[in-house]
Structures are given as C-alpha cells and as structure tokens.
Amino acid sequence: MVSYHIHPGDYNRLIKGTVGERRLNNFTRLHDALQDTNNPDALWEVVQEIRKIPRDLELLSEEAFRLLVIHFKEAAKDGGTQGDMWCARIITVLDDKRSVKDDFTRWDYSDMMSALNRLGRYEESLQELERAVKSFDVDSILLNHTVRALGGLRRLDKAVENIRDVESRFGIKASEYTLGYLIQQYLYAGEKAKAVELWQEMIENGSLGSIEVVNGILRACVKLQESKLAQNIYDGLPGLRIESNLESLNLMLSLAVADIQCSRERSEFLQTIHDKVATSDRQVFDRNVLSSILADFSKKGDPEGAILVHELMVRHGFQPDIGEHNDILHCYARLQQTDKAVEWLQLMRRLGIRPNRSTYVLLMHSFTRQRMPRETEALFRQLIVDGIEPDLAICNHLLLAYEQARMNRRCLLLYKSMFNERSIGLDQLSFSCMFNAVFHSEKAHLEGGEGRHGNGSAMLDPAFQRRIREPIRVLNEERQTMSLNTQPQTQQQYLFENVSSTTEFLNPRTIFRDMIIVGVRPSRSLYSNILRAFLAQNDFAGATVALRALADYFVLRPTPKMKAIVVTWVYKELERRGIENNNTLSKGELSKVVSMMERTRGLIEMLEKIVSGELLVKSEDMALTESRSRMKGFPEDHGSDTITQVKMEMGGDLVDLYSRSVFAGSSWSTVEDSPNLTDLKDFERWYRAYSNRTTLAQAIKANP
Known part of the structure; x- marks a missing residue:
C-alpha cells in the first residue's frame, strides 16, 4: 500500500474549496493509477497535475516516487522514441524527488544514470556519479553506468582506467556485461587489438559465463564483418563451458553468408547446409535456421541465393510462408529491380500466398524511391482490393510519392483524408511531405496540374495491372484465413480532438x-x-x-x-x-x-x-x-x-x-x-x- 505522508494541517488545507478538492482528487487518482501496471500514460497525466503545485510534491512518500520510477522503467522497455520519452519522464520524477527529499538513494542514482545514458546525455550521467560517490561507495551497477557513459563519449581508455581504479580501491570487479560492452565499443571504434586484449582478460579471470554477453560481441563482429575473430570466439565456447544457442548459430551463419564471394562458394555452402539438415538433429538445423539463412542472403543483396534457400526449404518439407517470400521481394526492392519484384509478387499469388501489409509496403517504398507515383498508386488500390486496411505507413508512402512527383492536388486530397480518418492520422513524415509540397509548389505549377509523371504511367500499362492483379490461388480455408494478416485499426488521439482542419489549399x-x-x-x-x-x-x-x-x-x-x-x-x-x-x-x-x-x-x-x-x-x-x-x-x-x-x-x-x-x-x-x-x-x-x-x-x- 502506498502512503503519501499527508499531515493533518496539510489535509485540512487540501480539502478547503474547489482547488483543494481538485488537489485531493489528484492524489486519489495517483493511488489508483499506481495499482494499474498496464496504464503508465494515466499515471503520467496525474503526475503532471501534481507537478503544477510544487508543494504537493512534498506530500509524496519515498514509496510513491519509487513506484513511479518502476512503472516508467517498465514502459521504457519498448524501445524507440517511446522508450526515450519514458526515460525523460524518469529523469523528471527523480529531479522532482531531489528537489523535495533529502534521501536520494543508490537506486535513484542508478536509475538516473541509466535514463541519461539512454538519452545520450553522458556528461550529465557522469555528474550524477560525482554526486553519488559523496554518499555511497561505487558498486558494480554504478560502475556499469559509468562505463557506458564514458563509452558514449568515446572515452574508452578512461573507462578502462575507472575499472582498474574501482577494483583497486573498493575491490569491486566489473561485471561481464560491463566488459562485454567495452569489447563491443572497442570493435566499433576500430581498435581490435584492445578488444581482443579485454576478451583474453575476461577469459583468464573466469568472469565470463553468459552466452548473452558472447552473442553481443558476435553481433558486433557480424556488423563489422570480423569473421576470423568471431570464429575464434565461437570455437572457444566449449572450453569455457558455455553452451551456444540458436542466436549464436544464426550469427555465425550470417557471417558465413557474408563471406561468400562467388556462385561456387554459395553452392558449397548450401550443400553443407543441405547435409546438416538431412543428417543432424532437426531441433537445431530446422525450418528456423533455413529461414534465417534466406534472410541473410536477402540482406546481402543476393536474390538468387535467397531463392535457392527457398527451394531447399521446399525440398526438406518446410513450406515457406509469407515472411520468406517477403524477404525475397525485399531483396529485389532494395536493388531497385522493380520488374523482378512485381514478377515475384505475381508468383506468390499463383502459389496461393496472399500478399500482406508488409508486401505492399515494401513494393510501394521501392516505387516511391524511384519516383514512380502511378505504380505506387496502383499498388495502393490493389491492397484495398485484397482486403488490407490502409494505415499511416501505407498512406505516407503514397503521400510521399505524390509530393515527389509534384502531384499537389492528389497530395492535398490524401492529406485531408488522413487528417479526417482518425484510424490513420498524421505524423512527422506526413507534415514533412506537406511542407515540402509547399516549398516545391512553384515547380509544380510550371510542370502542370499533376506535376511530373513517373517512368511511364501504371494506369495506362495493362501488363503491370495484370501482374499485380494475378488471381490468388485458392487453398484450404484455414490457410487463407491465416494469410490475411489483418490488424485492428486503432483510433489516433489528437491533441485537440474536436477541432477541424482549415486547410483548403497548400497553405x-x-x-x-x-x-x-x-x-x-x-x-x-x-x-x-x-x-x-x-x-x-x-x-x-x-x-x-x-x-x-x-x-x-x-x-x-x-x-x-x-x-x-x-x-x-x-x-x-x-x-x-x-x-x-x-x-x-x-x-x-x-x-x-x-x-x-x-x-x-x-x-x-x-x-x-x-x-x-x-x-x-x-x-x-x-x-x-x-x-x-x-x-x-x-x-x-x-x-x-x-x-x-x-x-x-x-x-x-x-x-x-x-x-x-x-x-x-x-x-x-x-x-x-x-x-x-x-x-x-x-x-x-x-x-x-x-x-x-x-x-x-x-x-x-x-x-x-
């Protein structure tokens, strides 16, 4: 149960008048929101109301502040901009606590440094460490946050000095996660020798025991194409009594695919995979491994290799689904081979693989990049025929295609439809397109009412229309239902729900x-x-x-x-x-x-x-x-x-x-x-x- 530490005198002042009732209602709402772990947004709304009256912050107990941070840390796990937003709110709550409470705990410093590091505010994170050491000894958690802050500032040698200093002064050793992070940063900085030196030190000290740390280092090796170092690390795992997992295997296979230089090497590699699947335990070399290899060929830009893996899956009885087909289509799209991408779409429909939202987003993105608005528009119409509800990403691709082609009339009509349809809404990209359309409006007037056309008009190309409208082969009802992959549309919340747009032209x-x-x-x-x-x-x-x-x-x-x-x-x-x-x-x-x-x-x-x-x-x-x-x-x-x-x-x-x-x-x-x-x-x-x-x-x- 959360206590708010409200003194009788404060309570009497709170309940007097409508202002007092509103303030008391805020604390009641806070109590209810703290019990609901699934609605951090409601919790933040209450916090904002309480923050309007600084004295009310003094009424919050230590437990209330702690629970707020815990709720917001859970919300920050989602990652991306939303995660960054919740980290910023953690900092706000802890700053408020510091302003009204004297007991800033070790956990508070840890959470503050973690949030600051997440937002890239590394100098401020180190300032928090200076405050913390005045009251507490440095432990392994604070050391980890310190190393990450120094790593973010590219002061890796200073981070190593801190590790040595803390070990000599306090007898605290850096955790394997801290050392693993440093090894990754040295690799990214191009200092391979120092990364290897730290790796050897971690092995000799016996501090390595988690495959997750190893996988983090292998991910850095994959990103930098350090296949030799990755192979040495992977081969040494049995001696360290660390069992590799599926992620480790996929990372090593990804490096192997990246190292393939010619068709002969590709054939030899796929033959080896074929033999492994045929003779090894299916729990390891199974459908998931083949799917991962197919995706690796796609990322490499080798559609022929991806198709060969596709055929290998069929040969071993693993029916490729929409994900594998989209990987191949994505490969063609990245290479801007739009004709082959459309041919693959046609093949998918013939095989009874119903295109989903991702299929159309990949194709629309490719045609938009090549400034082919008519083709993008034709795909938009076809996805509606296929029963896929347009969402914000899909409409943004079409909006961008219209804007790049100076088709301002259609751009404006689509924009207004997106604004009025709250299940779609608008975001930063939408407004970027509209302000760019204003910037290029003079050129659009000179180039005609519909602006410049793409490379040919899909509306006048019956061959293109025929390929994207290939009838989908009807399979059993269960598979058709699973392939639709429809997602429920969510209503976008506007800041001013009941206000209408006044935009009638590119103003x-x-x-x-x-x-x-x-x-x-x-x-x-x-x-x-x-x-x-x-x-x-x-x-x-x-x-x-x-x-x-x-x-x-x-x-x-x-x-x-x-x-x-x-x-x-x-x-x-x-x-x-x-x-x-x-x-x-x-x-x-x-x-x-x-x-x-x-x-x-x-x-x-x-x-x-x-x-x-x-x-x-x-x-x-x-x-x-x-x-x-x-x-x-x-x-x-x-x-x-x-x-x-x-x-x-x-x-x-x-x-x-x-x-x-x-x-x-x-x-x-x-x-x-x-x-x-x-x-x-x-x-x-x-x-x-x-x-x-x-x-x-x-x-x-x-x-x-």
Whole structure:
C-alpha cells in the first residue's frame, strides 16, 4: 500500500474549496493509477497535475516516487522514441524527488544514470556519479553506468582506467556485461587489438559465463564483418563451458553468408547446409535456421541465393510462408529491380500466398524511391482490393510519392483524408511531405496540374495491372484465413480532438495549425522543412511565428542548416529591396545579420525586423519601398498586429505558441535562450547550397 505522508494541517488545507478538492482528487487518482501496471500514460497525466503545485510534491512518500520510477522503467522497455520519452519522464520524477527529499538513494542514482545514458546525455550521467560517490561507495551497477557513459563519449581508455581504479580501491570487479560492452565499443571504434586484449582478460579471470554477453560481441563482429575473430570466439565456447544457442548459430551463419564471394562458394555452402539438415538433429538445423539463412542472403543483396534457400526449404518439407517470400521481394526492392519484384509478387499469388501489409509496403517504398507515383498508386488500390486496411505507413508512402512527383492536388486530397480518418492520422513524415509540397509548389505549377509523371504511367500499362492483379490461388480455408494478416485499426488521439482542419489549399499557415491540432512534435528535419515552406512563399510573418513557436512551444534549437535557411532568405530579401532602389546591401546591415545568427532569439528578431521594415537598406525613395511592401501583403505600419493575426491563424487560438509547453522537452532543448556556438564551416556549406536554390527559384519566377 502506498502512503503519501499527508499531515493533518496539510489535509485540512487540501480539502478547503474547489482547488483543494481538485488537489485531493489528484492524489486519489495517483493511488489508483499506481495499482494499474498496464496504464503508465494515466499515471503520467496525474503526475503532471501534481507537478503544477510544487508543494504537493512534498506530500509524496519515498514509496510513491519509487513506484513511479518502476512503472516508467517498465514502459521504457519498448524501445524507440517511446522508450526515450519514458526515460525523460524518469529523469523528471527523480529531479522532482531531489528537489523535495533529502534521501536520494543508490537506486535513484542508478536509475538516473541509466535514463541519461539512454538519452545520450553522458556528461550529465557522469555528474550524477560525482554526486553519488559523496554518499555511497561505487558498486558494480554504478560502475556499469559509468562505463557506458564514458563509452558514449568515446572515452574508452578512461573507462578502462575507472575499472582498474574501482577494483583497486573498493575491490569491486566489473561485471561481464560491463566488459562485454567495452569489447563491443572497442570493435566499433576500430581498435581490435584492445578488444581482443579485454576478451583474453575476461577469459583468464573466469568472469565470463553468459552466452548473452558472447552473442553481443558476435553481433558486433557480424556488423563489422570480423569473421576470423568471431570464429575464434565461437570455437572457444566449449572450453569455457558455455553452451551456444540458436542466436549464436544464426550469427555465425550470417557471417558465413557474408563471406561468400562467388556462385561456387554459395553452392558449397548450401550443400553443407543441405547435409546438416538431412543428417543432424532437426531441433537445431530446422525450418528456423533455413529461414534465417534466406534472410541473410536477402540482406546481402543476393536474390538468387535467397531463392535457392527457398527451394531447399521446399525440398526438406518446410513450406515457406509469407515472411520468406517477403524477404525475397525485399531483396529485389532494395536493388531497385522493380520488374523482378512485381514478377515475384505475381508468383506468390499463383502459389496461393496472399500478399500482406508488409508486401505492399515494401513494393510501394521501392516505387516511391524511384519516383514512380502511378505504380505506387496502383499498388495502393490493389491492397484495398485484397482486403488490407490502409494505415499511416501505407498512406505516407503514397503521400510521399505524390509530393515527389509534384502531384499537389492528389497530395492535398490524401492529406485531408488522413487528417479526417482518425484510424490513420498524421505524423512527422506526413507534415514533412506537406511542407515540402509547399516549398516545391512553384515547380509544380510550371510542370502542370499533376506535376511530373513517373517512368511511364501504371494506369495506362495493362501488363503491370495484370501482374499485380494475378488471381490468388485458392487453398484450404484455414490457410487463407491465416494469410490475411489483418490488424485492428486503432483510433489516433489528437491533441485537440474536436477541432477541424482549415486547410483548403497548400497553405503553410493552416498546415502548421493542423500540426498543433494533431500534437506532432517537429523533428529537426521537419523544423527545416517548415522554415523553407514559409520562406519560399516570402511569408516572413508566418516564418516569424513558426520560428518563435518552434523555439518556445516545442523548445527546439536551430542547427547550422536551419540558420542557413533563415539567413539566406533574409539576405536575399534585403538584397532584393536594395537592388530595387539601385543600392546594394550595406556591410553594416550584413554584420547585423551575422551577429543575430549566433542566437535563436537573434533569428527571430531578424525575421521580425524584416516584417516590421526596420531591417531595410536606406534609400532615397522610401515611398517606393513601402508601396512594394504593401504589395507583398504587409500593412502600412508593418507593426505587431500582423504577427498577432498570423499567430491566431497558425494555432494561437488553440494554445499560447510563445510560452513553454508542457509537451516540449526534446533532448537538445535549453532552459534559457543563451547564445550557442555556430559551426561556421557547416553553416557556410548550407548557406551556399540554399543561396543557389533561392537564386534558381527567383530566376524561374522571373522567366516562367
């Protein structure tokens, strides 16, 4: 049972009035959420409410904080961006505990360092170690987190020094998992000799006993194609009394496939596998091993080898299923041999193998990469005929195909359908496509209403249509039912469920508002696409609001690429206004731009001055400049009213875009807008690239 350590006086204050009832209700909800191990999201919602009143954190007991961390650690096991999000929340909870409690335990330091390492915040993890050693001796767990932090900083020799120091001072030896991690990092760093030295030391000390550690080292060998070292490690396992498992065998077979150089070697290898399957225990060399070998040939880019393994499976009575067929199709797709991929799809249908979602995603991805939108669209129509429900990934492939082909009308229609169909929804890639479509809209207008076509039109190619529509051979009912592989559609939760989209054409302002409604956090690449879209439309007011929202609401720091985008367009605008008045951009104005570039706020101020007209080249005829500015859509006073109006249009009616958001908190966020160093070399590279692009865009507009 969780105790909250509420004093009588605190309790009386809590229950007085509606505010007190709400606070008390939060603690009741927290108690219920802590008992439900399957709903960490509900637990985090309650934590957010409690955090709004700092004094309420003092009422949480040690057990409550511990349970919160345990629940969030369990949620972080899923991996990917979701796992990173839960690690960030673990850090938030532990920071809160540190602010209100004096007893920060050894487990707290361990969990904090683990979460920081997961997010790549290695320097902060080492700072936590410095705090921990003031109260506790270093144990094997803290040592493991320390080594991983140093490994993340590529300070491997320092990690070894720490291991030696802890062993001499405290008598604590590094665990086999710590040493195994170091061996992998040395291999990835190209220091094979030091990796072998650590391996020999681990063997001599007798600290190695887990096949999982060995498999981790073998995975590094597979990635780096260190087949000789892997073979020595694998052959030495019996002497170490460590029994290999199926993963070890598959890793070694993967290396063997990678080492095959010619068809003769491939034939000899497959003959050996055939003999093993025929004579050995089926519990080892069975269908799973053959399937793994087929996948290895596919990853290597050898479709003929994968097909030979496919035939070998049939020969030994192992009927290949949709997974093996998709591996072969994926191989053709990666090699951009789309004709052969479609032929394999046709063969699958003849054999009675019903294509599933993955089959179509692989094919659509291949045709999208080759900018063949009509073929991608034909596959989309066919998967619907085959009874597969379109999901976000499938629709994103089609959206990307439309965007790359400048088919803006279809791109917009699909986007609106995805927004309205909550079982599909939108994500970062969807919005990247839309902002890119805005950026390329001028080219799309020049190339016609449907943009450029792919290499031929699938809608006019009866042979392509016939191959993808090959009737599926009907087998027994049980197999057909299993092959459908349909997945239930989940309803996507938007940040503002009852708000509708105002996007009726390729308008970056309304698309940005949709992004607020959906609740998508922009990545750095999406950040760049947003700025390009606004500036390509010469919408400096919209770019100003977008940049402030990205800096304040989403807490994103611009990279040299993003700075180059803003500076390029601002410089071109200043140059355009100066040239119109038979003047050139003064060195003083350019120095202002360079100075502003150093800060996030400086970029915002730069755009605001363009909108307000303060950052203008001085000329004799200001009336002409003001007249041309009004033609660009700015009011006469160039004042803040324009910014306010644009802000409301871009989502200011939903949230305060200029305040720190509770949804913000990326790993590169900053608490204050302090000046940050700019990589000038990287900035200049991007500046040259975007300067050429904007000049080309202006030339196209001038000579349509």
